[in-house]
Amino acid sequence: MDFKPYLKKLTPYPPGKTVDEIKRELGIEGPVYKFNSNENPLGPSRKVVKVIKELAKTVNLYPEASYIELKRALAKKWGLSPENFILGNGSNEVIELVFKALINPGDEVLVSQPSFLMYEKFAQIYGAKVKVVPLDNKLKHDIPGLLRNLSNKTKVVFLDHPNNPTGSVLDRKDWGIFFKNLPENILVVIDEAYGEFIEDPEIPLGIEFLKNGFNVLVLRTFSKAYGLAGLRLGYGMAEKSLAQLLDSLRQPFNLNLFAYKAGLIALEDQAYLKKSLKIVKEGRRYLTQELSSLGFKVYPSQANFIMVDFGSVCEHLYQGLLRRGLLLRPLKPYGFPNSLRITIGLPEQNQLLVKNIKELLG
Ligand SMILES: Cc1ncc(COP(=O)(O)O)c(C=O)c1O
CATH class of the missing domain: 3.40.640.10 (Type I PLP-dependent aspartate aminotransferase-like (Major domain))
Structure with missing residues (x-):
């Protein structure tokens, strides 16, 4: 069959993994925390x-x-x-x-x-x-x-x-x-x-x-x-x-x-929107502060995520966090092999992330 020639080079969009995919692939039994797809951590209104x-x-x-x-x-x-x-x-x-x-x-x-x-x-x-x-x-x-x-x-x-x-x-x-x-x-x-x-x-x-x-x-x-x-x-x-x-x-x-x-x-539902914006703005400040103080480069963000350059420990942290059920987005497909994108979570989720990063750094 003659496919359109310009479709030959097409590669599928790499979506963030879902909780079920991660549990299946890694055999994780406990909770999985999604910091990978810029979704709203509050759940729906x-x-x-x-x-x-x-x-x-x-x-x-x-x-x-x-x-x-x-x-x-x-x-x-x-x-x-x-x-x-x-x-x-x-x-x-x-x-x-x-x-x-x-x-x-x-x-x-x-x-x-x-x-x-x-x-x-x-x-x-x-x-x-x-x-x-x-x-x-x-x-x-x-x-x-x-x-x-x-x-x-x-x-x-x-x-x-x-x-x-x-x-x-x-x-x-x-x-x-x-x-x-x-x-x-x-x-x-x-x-x-x-x-x-x-x-x-x-x-x-x-x-x-x-x-x-x-x-x-x-x-x-x-x-x-x-x-x-x-x-x-x-x-x-x-x-x-x-x-x-x-x-x-x-x-x-x-x-x-x-x-x-x-x-x-x-x-x-203005109350939901207000709460969701507050969580992101406060969480963005918290994570930026904490990760910067650990010596990592956090890029200034006006979104519900931050991009962080973890340098030589990037892969170690990504894999370690993944095994613990904390899912971040690797930015290798975007051309930044040492950086991860982190969706802002609920305050307790952000704290859990920082705690686990500190533990993995030893
Ligand atoms: C910059 C940007 N535009 C558009 C979209 C698509 O969003 P949706 O199709 O869910 O409205 C996304 C999703 O992550 C995005 O990051």
């Missing part, structure tokens, strides 16, 4: 669980295909109109819709390295040429480097902000230089999967650029701050004609009933 239980009785019916209630609620939250929104089966799906809508084989997309791996993955699937620009020496998006790599074939620039896996962000000056020098026809996808965790008030958010008329698609997800990773719900905000085009390309029922209704409840 109780209000969401309640509505899911109620909805279970109606899964014989299709959901309402327009998803208008959730679009209206989001429009109210952001001061936009429902036509500015595209809802996706995770923000991942919205990323794919960008390729469906804009990319012809041979077009170029620009991504930082490292950044969220799915931009490159979809580029491979849709036959786009990927230009990768290394992060700068502070592990931030390299704005001059990105601008230097633009060409007349560039269609989209993907910027995860905060960046995954470093947690770095750009300041107003960086963004200013970027937009001043970027041709207007190039779409900038500002992926704010971790946007809720940005603490620094000086860091601009994508919504500001959208409202000021720049050619941007701002992505948000319910997987992180709202604790709904398993339901798969994310969205994009864009100027109406782009949002409507993306909406016309999705499957008719791309959100399942649970995700659609849970999204509405999660948006209302």
Whole structure:
């Protein structure tokens, strides 16, 4: 059979391991702590669980295909109109819709390295040429480097902000230089999967650029701050004609009933969101302090994870923690063999992690 030639080099996305996988593979009987996939350690909102239980009785019916209630609620939250929104089966799906809508084989997309791996993955699937620009020496998006790599074939620039896996962000000056020098026809996808965790008030958010008329698609997800990773719900905000085009390309029922209704409840549950942000911000400070005081390089992060350079003891710590049921994310696939990414956990989980690291260091 003749497969598409550009699919031959495709490698699968390396997802973080689940608790069951780890227990099976390593024969661990006790608890497993997930510091590896940037999930919410609080568990889901109780209000969401309640509505899911109620909805279970109606899964014989299709959901309402327009998803208008959730679009209206989001429009109210952001001061936009429902036509500015595209809802996706995770923000991942919205990323794919960008390729469906804009990319012809041979077009170029620009991504930082490292950044969220799915931009490159979809580029491979849709036959786009990927230009990768290394992060700068502070592990931030390299704005001059990105601008230097633009060409007349560039269609989209993907910027995860905060960046995954470093947690770095750009300041107003960086963004200013970027937009001043970027041709207007190039779409900038500002992926704010971790946007809720940005603490620094000086860091601009994508919504500001959208409202000021720049050619941007701002992505948000319910997987992180709202604790709904398993339901798969994310969205994009864009100027109406782009949002409507993306909406016309999705499957008719791309959100399942649970995700659609849970999204509405999660948006209302401000107490859950507040608690989840507090845990991340305090835990981020705690882990940064503790691991820095052990002599490791902790990169400044505005996300729900930190990247830590453990130097020569990285593999020893990773394996040792794994055997004890503490699961971290190795950053070798991202080009950092001596670094691990640690999702911020509950306070007692963070303390347990530090205690185990100290023990393994002897
Ligand atoms: C930067 C970034 N963007 C997008 C996603 C996808 O999130 P989801 O598809 O769960 O909304 C992730 C997931 O980890 C991510 O790290």
